[in-house]
């Protein structure tokens with residue numbers, strides 16, 4: 275089953291699909307550091323470039339298209355309801371790519387898209403309605419949607435994300451993967467002998483540990499057994515009410531990039547060839563591999579039931 279991966283980042287989504295028996299043949303991202311990490315870890319090609327600038331014929335035909343598209347520009351979609359109205363958004367680019375394949379009689383059998391939880395409620399649900407309408411009415415897919423939490427799939431991180439799963443076959447039945455009780459904690463996934471640079475100085479500690487102020491009041495808690503969502507701006511070190519801090523040997527520290535990798539389901543063999551600040555961004559942006567794998571296995575089952583798995 276050939277897969278084209280869009281907005282591939284460091285391939286969290288791709289890895290899950292590969293593990294489930296799919297074959298990623300082409301990937302793309304416009305961030306050179308993400309492409310560096312991706313290339314160090316996967317054998318399939320990844321093209322560095324803005325997806326809006328890549329010529330449609332240069333994107334190979336495939337059975338499946340996957341993409342954790344950035345949530346930028348949803349506001350542009352506002353009240354609108356049709357294909358033309360999503361123009362200028364990255365979702366529209368995905369739709370254009372699919373439309374081009376349909377015009378060539380190479381309609382992908384399945385499309386899997388990942389996004390933030392708020393996608394479904396943004397602009398009182400209108401943004402998602404537009405996306406759903408385009409996938410269903412303009413592109414002819416049967417559309418399923420659910421929010422999955424990474425902590426329900428074996429990693430100690432609360433991370434709720436929207437997974438949109440679409441099939442070209444109108445007979446398709448799809449069950450989202452079953453949740454499993456979490457058997458590990460963040461503490462189980464910590465590294466030992468961590469370099470001093472990850473520990474907080476006495477000077478910064480009070481600021482980090484103070485509760486949120488002003489419009490943003492939140493409780494400062496460290497040593498959580500299930501981590502808060504990793505985010506793309508982790509390199510900046512947020513307060514403890516928004517970020518993850520742990521106590522080790524009586525001192526408080528931030529998570530290391532390797533620990534962030536583990537919390538996103540990447541094995542320790544995953545090569546991190548970039549600076550810490552790039553690594554934090556990449557793991558904060560990634561799709562949790564465990565969730566991707568579980569979704570990919572469920573997609574595979576549907577394709578097998580339809581007799582479409584090759």
Ligand SMILES: C[S@@+](CC[C@H](N)C(=O)[O-])C[C@H]1O[C@@H](n2cnc3c(N)ncnc32)[C@H](O)[C@@H]1O
Pocket residue numbers: 281282283284285286287288302303304305308323324325326341342343344364559560561562
């Ligand atoms: C949420 S991340 C996807 C993470 C990825 N699925 C993973 O599991 O690692 C979104 C990615 O889209 C990329 N991106 C954003 N705009 C893009 C564009 N116009 N063309 C290509 N890539 C883009 C970003 O660099 C980022 O890596």
